[in-house]
Each structure stands twice: as C-alpha cells, then as structure tokens.
Amino acid sequence: MKPKSATAAAQQALWFELMQFYIREAWLLDERRLGEWLDLFTDDVLYFMPRRKNVLRRELHREITERGDLAILEEDKRYLEMRVARLDSGMAWAEDPPSRTRHLVGNLIATPLANGEVEVKTAFLVYRSHLETDHQLLSGCREDVLRPVEGGWKIAKRTIVLDANVLLDKNLSVFL
Amino acid sequence: MEAARNYAIIDPATGKIDRRIFSDQAVYDDEMERIFGRAWLMIGHESLVPEPDDFFHTYMGEDPVILTRDGEGRLHALLNMCRHRGNRVCRADDGNAKRFMCTYHGWTYRNDGSLEHVPGESEAYYDALDRPKLGLIQARVETYAGIVFATWAEDAPSLEAYLGDARWYLDTAFNRRDGGMLALGPVKWLEPVNWKTMVDNCSDNYHVPTSHLSSARVQSRWLGRPRLSHEDQFASPNRHVFVNGHSITFREADDNAPRYVHGISNDTFKAFQDYHDATMPEAERRLGALRARKVQLGNHSIFPNGILGFRLALPRGPLKTEFWHFALLEKDAPEEIKRAMRVGSQANNGAAGLFEQDDVDNWRQVTEASTSRLARRLPQDLSMGIGHAGTHPDFPGVVSERYISENNQRLFYRRWEEFMNAESWADIALDPIKARFDGTATMRG
Numbered sequence: 001m002k003p004k005s006a007t008a009a010a011q012q013a014l015w016f017e018l019m020q021f022y023i024r025e026a027w028l029l030d031e032r033r034l035g036e037w038l039d040l041f042t043d044d045v046l047y048f049m050p051r052r053k054n055v056l057r058r059e060l061h062r063e064i065t066e067r068g069d070l071a072i073l074e075e076d077k078r079y080l081e082m083r084v085a086r087l088d089s090g091m092a093w094a095e096d097p098p099s100r101t102r103h104l105v106g107n108l109i110a111t112p113l114a115n116g117e118v119e120v121k122t123a124f125l126v127y128r129s130h131l132e133t134d135h136q137l138l139s140g141c142r143e144d145v146l147r148p149v150e151g152g153w154k155i156a157k158r159t160i161v162l163d164a165n166v167l168l169d170k171n172l173s174v175f176l
Numbered sequence: 177m178e179a180a181r182n183y184a185i186i187d188p189a190t191g192k193i194d195r196r197i198f199s200d201q202a203v204y205d206d207e208m209e210r211i212f213g214r215a216w217l218m219i220g221h222e223s224l225v226p227e228p229d230d231f232f233h234t235y236m237g238e239d240p241v242i243l244t245r246d247g248e249g250r251l252h253a254l255l256n257m258c259r260h261r262g263n264r265v266c267r268a269d270d271g272n273a274k275r276f277m278c279t280y281h282g283w284t285y286r287n288d289g290s291l292e293h294v295p296g297e298s299e300a301y302y303d304a305l306d307r308p309k310l311g312l313i314q315a316r317v318e319t320y321a322g323i324v325f326a327t328w329a330e331d332a333p334s335l336e337a338y339l340g341d342a343r344w345y346l347d348t349a350f351n352r353r354d355g356g357m358l359a360l361g362p363v364k365w366l367e368p369v370n371w372k373t374m375v376d377n378c379s380d381n382y383h384v385p386t387s388h389l390s391s392a393r394v395q396s397r398w399l400g401r402p403r404l405s406h407e408d409q410f411a412s413p414n415r416h417v418f419v420n421g422h423s424i425t426f427r428e429a430d431d432n433a434p435r436y437v438h439g440i441s442n443d444t445f446k447a448f449q450d451y452h453d454a455t456m457p458e459a460e461r462r463l464g465a466l467r468a469r470k471v472q473l474g475n476h477s478i479f480p481n482g483i484l485g486f487r488l489a490l491p492r493g494p495l496k497t498e499f500w501h502f503a504l505l506e507k508d509a510p511e512e513i514k515r516a517m518r519v520g521s522q523a524n525n526g527a528a529g530l531f532e533q534d535d536v537d538n539w540r541q542v543t544e545a546s547t548s549r550l551a552r553r554l555p556q557d558l559s560m561g562i563g564h565a566g567t568h569p570d571f572p573g574v575v576s577e578r579y580i581s582e583n584n585q586r587l588f589y590r591r592w593e594e595f596m597n598a599e600s601w602a603d604i605a606l607d608p609i610k611a612r613f614d615g616t617a618t619m620r621g
C-alpha cells in the first residue's frame with residue numbers, strides 16, 4: 001500500500017501547486033495586473049480559442065475547429081503583449097472604462113508528460129460587468145500545457161474552448 | 177407588389193438623417209420586407225460547401241436558410257422551415273447530409289429542397305397531399321467569384337446587374353487568382369447595434385484615427401503597420417466611391433506594393449511582396465493592367481448588409497445585429513501568406529479583434545441615442561463633403577474628391593429610401609454597366 005499513498009501524496013501536492021497557480025492567475029486578471037499576468041506565459045506560447053459549432057452527433061469530431069481554420073483567438077506572445085499594452089494607452093475604448101471581471105477556475109485535472117511538462121484541464125466561469133448594465137457570463141474550459149521553470153510553472157500553450165456558439169457578448173475584450 | 181411608402185429620412189442638402197430609422201420597430205419590419213425580401217443578399221461561399229451534399233446554415237435577414245450543394249453539385253438556398261408546421265429541418269451549423277428530416281413529425285426533404293417522404297401519406301393523408309408542391313421554399317441563387325448570393329424576389333435583376341460596376345473594384349480583391357478564394361469562419365456574436373450603422377461605418381474612414389488609435393499605435397510599434405493618424409488619413413491617396421448602391425473605398429496605387437491586408441507586418445512584408453510580384457502577371461491577365469496595378473479594394477459594403485468582403489451584419493430586431501466574421505483567403509496562396517492573413521484577421525477583426533472590439537460601444541450608443549425621448553428627435557449629421565463628389569474619367573461611380581467624406585454614407589441612406597419606397601423592383605434604379613472589364617475574370621471567377 002505504501003507506494004500507492006506516495007503516489008497519491010505526489011498527485012495531491014501537484015494538484016495543490018497547480019490550483020495555487022490558477023487561483024493566483026485569476027486574481028491577477030480580476031485585479032487588472034496584466035503585466036504580471038503576461039509573465040505567466042512562455043515566450044513561445046500559443047494562446048488559442050477555436051470556434052465551437054453546432055454539428056450532429058455523428059460529426060462531433062468537427063465540433064471544435066482545428067488550427068488552420070479561423071479561430072476567435074490565435075495569438076503568440078507578441079500579440080498578447082500588444083493587447084496588454086493597448087489597454088494602458090487611455091484609448092482602448094472597449095475597456096476604458098474597464099470591465100469588472102470575476103474569474104472562477106476549478107475542476108482541475110493534471111496529466112504529467114514525459115518531458116516534465118504537465119497538461120492541465122480546468123473549467124471556468126467568468127463574469128463580466130461593463131459600463132452601466134452590460135454583463136455576460138462566459139463558461140468554458142482551458143486546456144493548458146504548463147512548463148516547469150525556475151521556481152514554478154509557465155503556460156506554454158493555452159486552448160480555450162467556450163461553451164457558446166453565438167457569443168452573446170458585445171465583444172470579447174477580457175482575457176480568459 | 178408592396179404598398180407605396182414615402183420615407184424621406186435624409187435631407188441631401190444638409191445630410192441630416194432622421195434617427196428613428198435606427199430604433200423604430202415598424203421601420204425595421206418594412207426593412208425586412210422591402211430590403212431583405214428583395215435585394216441580393218450574401219449568404220455564403222462555395223468553399224463552405226465544397227463537396228456534394230455539403231450544407232452550411234445561414235440567414236437571409238432573419239429567415240434561416242440552408243445553403244446546400246446537392247448530389248449533382250448544384251447550389252440551393254432553402255428556407256429552413258418545414259412546410260407542415262414550420263419547425264426547422266436543420267439544426268446544425270454545417271455538415272454533410274443528403275436529406276433533412278423535420279424532428280416534429282418526420283417530413284423529410286432532399287437537399288435539393290424536394291419533399292421526399294411524409295409519414296402516413298396514404299394512411300393519414302388519404303394520398304391527398306400535393307407533395308411535389310410542398311418542397312422547402314427556395315430562393316434564387318447566383319454566385320460572384322465563389323461568393324453565394326440569394327434573393328427572394330422573382331423580379332430581381334441578375335446578380336451581375338445588381339453588383340454593376342461595383343464589381344470592377346471588388347474583382348481586385350476577390351477575383352485576382354485563377355484558383356479563387358477560400359472562406360474560413362464565421363466567428364459569430366451579437367452586438368446591441370442597429371445593422372445600418374455597421375454597414376455605413378464601412379465607408380467611414382473618419383472614425384479610424386479616433387476609434388482605433390490605440391490598436392493602430394501598438395500595431396505600428398510591434399508590427400510596423402501604419403499609424404493611421406488623422407494626418408495620414410487626410411493625406412491618404414485612397415478614394416471613396418459609391419457605385420450602383422454599393423459603398424467602396426480603394427487605394428489608387430501605382431507603386432507595385434501589395435494590397436494592405438490583415439497580416440502584413442515587418443516580418444511578413446517580404447513574403448507578401450514576393451507573392452504580389454509572383455502573381456502580378458496572372459492578375460494582369462485576369463483584370464487588365466489598370467486594375468491589377470493601380471486599384472486595390474479597401475473598406476467597403478455590399479448593399480444591404482455585406483461588410484468588408486464576405487462578412488455579414490444579420491439584423492435581429494432594430495436594436496440588435498448578429499455579426500458574422502469570415503476570413504477570405506486566396507486558395508492558392510502559400511501557407512505562410514494564408515497563416516499571416518488568418519492570424520491578422522483574428523487579431524484585428526472578429527469578436528476579440530483589436531480594431532473591431534473598440535467599435536461596438538460607439539455604434540451601440542449611436543443606436544441607443546435613437547431610443548430616448550429627446551435624443552431621438554435630434555438628427556444624425558452626415559454633412560461632411562456635401563457637394564464634393566462627381567464622376568471621374570478612370571473610376572466608375574460617384575467618386576468623392578477626398579477619401580475622408582460622408583458621401584457614400586449619404587448615398588447609402590438614399591439607396592435605403594429607394595428600396596423602402598419602391599412598390600417593386602421596377603421602381604429601383606440600376607446604373608448601367610459602363611466600366612471596361614479588361615481581362616479574363618468574370619462573374620464565375
């Protein structure tokens with residue numbers, strides 16, 4: 001029984017460490033500390049949000065669009081930096097005045113990979129309130145690849161799959 | 177034939193527009209009938225249904241429509257409404273299907289629209305149904321360079337006449353290559369905006385330096401894209417022209433530079449220039465030297481609701497529009513070019529696009545101003561450049577003297593009046609095709 005509990009303890013420790021990572025990320029986003037948020041990503045990150053279609057069950061393999069098709073977001077680090085820098089310009093009207101967001105992240109499942117990276121799947125609910133009465137609830141999942149770096153983890157790949165087909169938001173100007 | 181109407185919503189002498197056309201339900205209902213019930217509407221692209229039995233679900237105004245390619249390869253635009261009680265017969269966005277079955281009682285239609293099977297045709301209906309007449313309602317379908325248009329109006333002119341000389345410009349973006357275009361998308365989202373504001377904005381290059389300053393600035397710094405300042409816009413050699421109901425802007429270029437599409441940046445510029453040079457002989461053969469070398473399509477709209485190429489503003493009530501963002505790429509372009517255009521397209525446009533996200537609150541508040549007691553009585557002002565447009569020896573249509581002008585927008589609302597007041601297509605004027613379409617490109621690509 002001993003080896004099993006040792007594995008369980010290691011899994012628990014990893015789960016705890018990763019949850020802390022995602023909770024911290026959520027607070028960085030909700031407190032608009034986007035410079036620090038950017039530091040959570042590797043320089044070679046792919047930040048990807050495919051489209052989600054209504055397809056018949058027999059064609060479910062086509063529900064989530066592949067890379068190469070038009071995505072909602074298909075960004076590298078440079079584009080992410082550009083998006084963050086833009087918000088500080090005082091002229092990014094979609095977010096000035098800024099949205100009020102609440103990122104809730106859970107349902108974490110981690111799969112360690114042979115190269116030391118770990119695949120992490122989480123579910124999220126993000127509430128966004130903007131201007132006077134605009135508000136949206138975005139739900140979906142993130143499939144991340146986290147890479148070990150000195151003193152912690154960085155996101156080397158993020159795929160965000162929304163549960164919506166037609167987005168009910170006037171725009172998608174907050175980060176998920 | 178519809179009853180006569182007498183909409184006079186724009187004063188051509190002052191450019192003042194009655195704001196109630198952006199919020200009034202009765203006006204909107206008239207628009208659905210008189211504009212979306214009559215005009216040729218963009219509904220899809222051939223590349224979205226490349227194989228036999230492929231389908232793509234789309235809309236004509238608010239009417240749900242299935243664009244199908246039948247087993248013989250013919251395109252159909254079928255009203256997605258079972259002829260029995262009106263349930264939709266297709267609930268998927270796209271796919272491949274030989275037939276569509278209504279999930280209420282099982283009436284089943286072939287993908288050419290014909291009604292193939294009715295449960296209990298003898299047992300329950302006593303063979304009294306006129307089944308051949310109960311196919312799905314079909315719209316007329318025609319294509320332009322792979323873009324699929326449809327109309328409900330039997331008396332509508334040909335698509336070629338409807339596009340008229342606008343095609344002279346559109347060809348420079350959509351008809352350059354022998355291999356045609358590939359449509360990717362759409363990203364779909366709802367904006368609290370009247371559809372007309374989105375369309376008229378396609379000719380509004382005045383808003384760019386203010387609405388999009390933050391995006392232009394970071395893209396100029398990070399990607400080496402142009403600054404798009406007021407000075408740049410006012411000094412721009414681009415042109416603004418209204419052609420047969422359609423609003424066009426274009427760059428008058430003779431510097432052998434590639435068309436400034438999404439995805440051009442410092443690190444991709446050489447690839448785009450190489451591609452431009454390599455394809456120039458083909459473009460010249462297809463479009464003639466003048467259009468291949470000197471005319472580059474810019475922002476534009478195709479009446480009534482086609483936006484910047486093949487993108488759609490689908491009305492969802494006076495105060496709401498569903499936006500469909502597609503990327504249209506040249507099918508035979510190298511992977512590097514396609515990738516850059518695809519990534520550039522999502523970075524700039526779409527729900528999360530840097531440029532597009534900043535438009536929404538402006539447009540929505542323009543729409544909202546049409547709903548409150550005092551504001552709705554105050555007209556919009558579209559007076560910019562009145563009296564400064566006319567014909568041009570080289571370019572078809574009504575050409576503004578300056579790129580930054582509201583002439584296209586004024587004429588868009590005049591066209592709107594024309595459709596709204598017409599009793600039938602006989603009352604809607606079409607400019608004769610006068611432009612010289614040099615080269616081999618045709619409506620069929």
